[in-house]
Amino acid sequence: MGGALFVTLMRWLLPIALPTVFSPMPLFDTQFFFREPAWLFGGLMGVLCFVWYHGVMDDWYQWARGIDTPEHHEDKPGIEKYFGPSLDHKVIGIQYTVTALALLVIGGTFALIFRTELAASRLQFLTLEFRLFEQNGLQLYNSLMSLHGMIMIVSILLGVAAMMNYLVPLLIGAHDMAFPRLNAFSFWVAPPAAILLVSALILGGFDTGWTGYPPLSAKAPLGIDMFFLGVFTAGWSSILGSLNLIATTLRMRAKGMTAFRMPIFVWASIATSLIALTATQLIGLSFQLVAFQRVLHMGFFDPDKGGNPVLFQHLFWFYSHPAVYVFILPGLGIVSELLPVFARKPLFGYKWIAMSSLAIALVGFVVWAHHMFTSGMNEYLRVPFMYSTLLVAIPTGVKFFSWVATIWGGKIDTPTPMLFVLGAIVVFLLGGITGPPNATVSVDLHLHDTYYVVGHFHDTLFGGFVFPFFAALYFWFPKATGKRMNETLGKIHFWLMTPAFLTLSFGMMRIGLLGMRRRIADYDPALGFDNMHLVLTISGFLIALSILIFFYNLVISIKRGEPATGNLWNSRSPEWQVVSPMPAHNYDVPFEVVGEPYDYGLAGSKYIEFITPKKK
Amino acid sequence: MRHFVIVSILTAAMTYVIYVGLTSLGLMPVHASTQATSIDWLWDWQMRAMSFLFALIVAPMSYALVVFHRRKGETGEGQHFEGNYNLEIAWTVLPLFAVFAFAYMGAYSLGEVRRLDPNAMVIRVHAVQWNWTFEYPDYGFSSDVLHLPINRQIRLLMESTDVIHSFWVPEFRVKQDLVPGRVTELLITPDRLGAYRVRCAELCGISHSYMEDDVLVEETADFEEWALEQQAIAIEASKTPEGRGRILAATYCLGCHSITSTQLSGVAAPVWLGLFGKTETLQDGSSVVVDEAYLIESILNPLARIVHGFTPNMPQTFANTLSADQINDIIAFIKTLK
Known part of the structure; x- marks a missing residue:
C-alpha cells in the first residue's frame, strides 16, 4: 500500500517538477537559476508535460497523425481507472471531487495554521525569528493567508466542476459529455495547477493576498509567479469545462426534455458555465499582465511608466466578482433540486427559479466595481455600481421565497442531505443579508477590508457551496457506489459544523465592525479582540474536526456501507430509476420525458418513461 | 389561514428581538466625526432590514419544519401546488422598491460624507x-x-x-x-x-x-x-543636514528602524542607535564596517549585502524616491545617533 502510494505520488509530482526545475538549470549559473522567466517557462512546460505524460492528449495526437482511435475507451475495473485519463464523465466527476476535497484539506490546514497564530495578539510562533522556506513568520503568514484564499477558490471551482460533470449528463439522459477528451483534458490540467499553487509556498511565498494587486505583486518574491501560473492553468480547466457543459446541455438532452422540463440543477449549471466561459479570461489576463510587468518590464500597472494600478483592479474583479456566482449558483441549484425530494412537493415557481439563476449571472457582470469603492477610481462610478449591486438581491430573494414556499405544506423528511440543504439556506441567507451594507457606498467606506467582509463572504461561500456540496455528496454517494453513507456520522458532522461555523462568521463580523482589519498577522492588544479571536480559532478547529468525521464516514462507507442500489430517496429524477452504481454508459435503455420533473404529490404523474425498443 | 397568522406574528416578534439585540450589542466603535453620523444612520436602517429579512425567511421555514415534518410512520406526499404567479410578481416587485430606497439612501449618505467645506x-x-x-x-x-x-x-x-x-x-x-x-x-x-x-x-x-x-x-x-x-x-x-535628515527619516525610515536601543515590534530592521562605525557580520560570513559607502549601498540596493540575522524585507524603492542629497542628509542624521 505504501509503495503504491509512493509510486502514485511520484507519477503526479515528477512530470511537473522535472521540467519546472530543469528549465532554469541549463546554465548552472546561480544568477540564472533564479531568473524568473526561466521559472515561469519551466512551470508552463511542467503543466504540459504532466498532461502529456498522463496520456490525456494521446487520441488527439493519433488523429493528427491520421490514425483513428475507438470512440470509447473501456475503463479498467476497480480503483485504477481513477488514476488514469478516463473519458467517462462519472469517473472524471469523481476525480474532480477527490481533487477538490484534497485541496479543501490543504487550504483548510493553512487556515488552521494562521488561525492558531491569531488566537492571541502579538506573534506567538510565526515570529520574526521563525524560518521556513526562506521566509520569516510574518512572510509565512502572508503566504499561507494568500494561498488559503486561492487554494479554496480552486477547490470550489473543482467541486463545482465535479457536481456538473457527474450530474448533468445523468440528469439530461446523455451517455457522456459532448467532448469526452476535452473533458479529460479539463480535469488533468487542474492537478498541475494545484501543485504549482502549493509550490508558491516553497519558492519564496508571496505577500499579496489572493487578489495579487500590483504594485505589491509586481515586487513580490518568486512564489507569485507560480501563483499566477497556477491560477492561469486552473482557468483553462474552468473555461474548457464550461464550454463542454453548454454543448452537452444544448445537444444531448433526452427526447421530450424541453428547456422548462430540465431538472433545475441543469439551469444553474448553464448559468454558471456562461459566466465561467466568458469571464475567466479576465483573471488570467490580469495576472499575465503583472507577470509580463515583472519579467518583460512592461509597465501596464506601473505609474512610473504611465501605467495605472487601478486598471488591474477593474480587470481582476471583472472575473473575480462573477466568479462568486460561479461558486454559488450550482450550490443553489442543488438546494432547489433536493428540496422537492425531501418535502415531497413540487418546486415552487420552477420557471422563476430557473430565470433567477440567469438573472444573477447577467447582473453579476455589471457589479464588479463594488469591490473598489475605496480604490480611488472615478468617484461618480460608485453610485451606478451601488444600484446594480443591490439589484442582485431581487433574483436572490426570489430563490429564498420560492424555497420557503416549496417546503410549506410538504411532508418534510430530514436525513443528512436535507439537513445540509436547510443549513445552506440559513447560512446563505446570512451571507445574503450582510451583503447590502457592503453595497451601499458610504457604509462600505467603513466595512471595506475588515473582518466584516471576511465573515460575509465566508457565509456566502459556505452557504452557497460548502453546505450544498456536502448535501450533494451525501445524496449522490449511493449513486456512485451502491452504498449509503452512515446517517449518524453524517448528522454529527452537520450538528458540529453548523454551530461552529455560525460562531466563526458572527464573530468575524463583530470584530470587523469594531475595527479588525483583514489580512493582518497581528493586532493591537488594546483593541480587546483577544477573547473573540480565541473563540474564532476554537470554532475553526471544530469545523476541521467535523470535516475529519466526514472523511472517516466516507472511507468506512466506501468499505462497508449499507447497500443501497435502488431509489434510496424515492426521487423522480431519471438517474434514480436505474440501478446504483450507475452502469458504465449510463442508460442502457434511453428514456423520454413525459411530465414535469417535480410533480411530487400528483397521483399517476411520471417524469420519464423508458423507451422500450420495438421488436422487428 | 391559522398558519399564516402564527407565522406573521412569529416573523414580527423575531424581527423585533433581533433588531433590539443587535443594537444593544453596540456594533460600531464610538463615533468621532460628522461623516460618521450619516453612515451610522444608514447602518441603523441596514440593521432593521437585516433583522426583518432574516426573520422573514427563517421564521416561516422553522415553523414549516415543525408543522409539516413527517411524523413517525407517516407515508404519502405533500400538497400539490406548483407556484403562484401573483405571489412571484409580489416578491419580485416589492423588494425592488426596497432596493431603490436603500440605493437612494446610500447615495444621499455618500453625498453627506463627501460634502467639502471651503474652509477645510x-x-x-x-x-x-x-x-x-x-x-x-x-x-x-x-x-x-x-x-x-x-x-x-x-x-x-x-x-x-x-x-x-x-x-x-x-x-x-x-x-x-x-x-x-x-x-x-x-x-x-x-x-x-x-x-x-x-x-x-x-x-x-x-x-x-x-x-x-x-x-x-x-x-x-x-x-x-x-x-x-x-x-x-x-x-x-532645516538649517543643518542632520536636521533635514531627521525629517526625511521620520517620513521614510522610522516606521521600521528604531533610534532607541530597542527594536520596534514586528519589524526586523537594524537599530540605528550606534550603527555608524560598527563592524557587522554579513550573511556570507565576511564582515563590513558600517561607513557612508555601505549605508548608501544599503539604501539604494537593500539586498546587496545583508547583515547576518536579517531577512531581505526592506523596500527596494528608495533609489527612485530619494535624491543623493537627501540620502546624505539621512546619513548625517544617522551619524548623530551615538
Whole structure:
C-alpha cells in the first residue's frame, strides 16, 4: 500500500517538477537559476508535460497523425481507472471531487495554521525569528493567508466542476459529455495547477493576498509567479469545462426534455458555465499582465511608466466578482433540486427559479466595481455600481421565497442531505443579508477590508457551496457506489459544523465592525479582540474536526456501507430509476420525458418513461 | 389561514428581538466625526432590514419544519401546488422598491460624507511601506502623529510612493486607498476629543499589521500651540543636514528602524542607535564596517549585502524616491545617533 502510494505520488509530482526545475538549470549559473522567466517557462512546460505524460492528449495526437482511435475507451475495473485519463464523465466527476476535497484539506490546514497564530495578539510562533522556506513568520503568514484564499477558490471551482460533470449528463439522459477528451483534458490540467499553487509556498511565498494587486505583486518574491501560473492553468480547466457543459446541455438532452422540463440543477449549471466561459479570461489576463510587468518590464500597472494600478483592479474583479456566482449558483441549484425530494412537493415557481439563476449571472457582470469603492477610481462610478449591486438581491430573494414556499405544506423528511440543504439556506441567507451594507457606498467606506467582509463572504461561500456540496455528496454517494453513507456520522458532522461555523462568521463580523482589519498577522492588544479571536480559532478547529468525521464516514462507507442500489430517496429524477452504481454508459435503455420533473404529490404523474425498443 | 397568522406574528416578534439585540450589542466603535453620523444612520436602517429579512425567511421555514415534518410512520406526499404567479410578481416587485430606497439612501449618505467645506484645512498624507507621515502645508512641517483640531473639516490629500495603502480610523468610519501615481482625497470633520489610531487597511506587505500611527483630536487652541511649536522646530532643523535628515527619516525610515536601543515590534530592521562605525557580520560570513559607502549601498540596493540575522524585507524603492542629497542628509542624521 505504501509503495503504491509512493509510486502514485511520484507519477503526479515528477512530470511537473522535472521540467519546472530543469528549465532554469541549463546554465548552472546561480544568477540564472533564479531568473524568473526561466521559472515561469519551466512551470508552463511542467503543466504540459504532466498532461502529456498522463496520456490525456494521446487520441488527439493519433488523429493528427491520421490514425483513428475507438470512440470509447473501456475503463479498467476497480480503483485504477481513477488514476488514469478516463473519458467517462462519472469517473472524471469523481476525480474532480477527490481533487477538490484534497485541496479543501490543504487550504483548510493553512487556515488552521494562521488561525492558531491569531488566537492571541502579538506573534506567538510565526515570529520574526521563525524560518521556513526562506521566509520569516510574518512572510509565512502572508503566504499561507494568500494561498488559503486561492487554494479554496480552486477547490470550489473543482467541486463545482465535479457536481456538473457527474450530474448533468445523468440528469439530461446523455451517455457522456459532448467532448469526452476535452473533458479529460479539463480535469488533468487542474492537478498541475494545484501543485504549482502549493509550490508558491516553497519558492519564496508571496505577500499579496489572493487578489495579487500590483504594485505589491509586481515586487513580490518568486512564489507569485507560480501563483499566477497556477491560477492561469486552473482557468483553462474552468473555461474548457464550461464550454463542454453548454454543448452537452444544448445537444444531448433526452427526447421530450424541453428547456422548462430540465431538472433545475441543469439551469444553474448553464448559468454558471456562461459566466465561467466568458469571464475567466479576465483573471488570467490580469495576472499575465503583472507577470509580463515583472519579467518583460512592461509597465501596464506601473505609474512610473504611465501605467495605472487601478486598471488591474477593474480587470481582476471583472472575473473575480462573477466568479462568486460561479461558486454559488450550482450550490443553489442543488438546494432547489433536493428540496422537492425531501418535502415531497413540487418546486415552487420552477420557471422563476430557473430565470433567477440567469438573472444573477447577467447582473453579476455589471457589479464588479463594488469591490473598489475605496480604490480611488472615478468617484461618480460608485453610485451606478451601488444600484446594480443591490439589484442582485431581487433574483436572490426570489430563490429564498420560492424555497420557503416549496417546503410549506410538504411532508418534510430530514436525513443528512436535507439537513445540509436547510443549513445552506440559513447560512446563505446570512451571507445574503450582510451583503447590502457592503453595497451601499458610504457604509462600505467603513466595512471595506475588515473582518466584516471576511465573515460575509465566508457565509456566502459556505452557504452557497460548502453546505450544498456536502448535501450533494451525501445524496449522490449511493449513486456512485451502491452504498449509503452512515446517517449518524453524517448528522454529527452537520450538528458540529453548523454551530461552529455560525460562531466563526458572527464573530468575524463583530470584530470587523469594531475595527479588525483583514489580512493582518497581528493586532493591537488594546483593541480587546483577544477573547473573540480565541473563540474564532476554537470554532475553526471544530469545523476541521467535523470535516475529519466526514472523511472517516466516507472511507468506512466506501468499505462497508449499507447497500443501497435502488431509489434510496424515492426521487423522480431519471438517474434514480436505474440501478446504483450507475452502469458504465449510463442508460442502457434511453428514456423520454413525459411530465414535469417535480410533480411530487400528483397521483399517476411520471417524469420519464423508458423507451422500450420495438421488436422487428 | 391559522398558519399564516402564527407565522406573521412569529416573523414580527423575531424581527423585533433581533433588531433590539443587535443594537444593544453596540456594533460600531464610538463615533468621532460628522461623516460618521450619516453612515451610522444608514447602518441603523441596514440593521432593521437585516433583522426583518432574516426573520422573514427563517421564521416561516422553522415553523414549516415543525408543522409539516413527517411524523413517525407517516407515508404519502405533500400538497400539490406548483407556484403562484401573483405571489412571484409580489416578491419580485416589492423588494425592488426596497432596493431603490436603500440605493437612494446610500447615495444621499455618500453625498453627506463627501460634502467639502471651503474652509477645510489641508493635510498631506504620505505613506510608504510601513510608515505614515502627515505634512501640514499651512505651517510647513511634518509629523508622524496626526494632530487634528476639533470641529474643523480636514481635507486629507494622500499619496503613496510604493504600493497601495489605505487610510482608516475606525472611529471616523471613512476609508480611502492611497494609490501610487495619483493623489486621493478624504474629508474628515472630527467632532469628539480623544486619541485614536490610523490603521492601514490595504495589505501592503510583510509589516502591514504594524502600519499604525496615533491620531489626536484636540481643542483648537491646543492644536494651534502644538503646530506653532512644530513649525519652529522644523525651521531650526532645516538649517543643518542632520536636521533635514531627521525629517526625511521620520517620513521614510522610522516606521521600521528604531533610534532607541530597542527594536520596534514586528519589524526586523537594524537599530540605528550606534550603527555608524560598527563592524557587522554579513550573511556570507565576511564582515563590513558600517561607513557612508555601505549605508548608501544599503539604501539604494537593500539586498546587496545583508547583515547576518536579517531577512531581505526592506523596500527596494528608495533609489527612485530619494535624491543623493537627501540620502546624505539621512546619513548625517544617522551619524548623530551615538
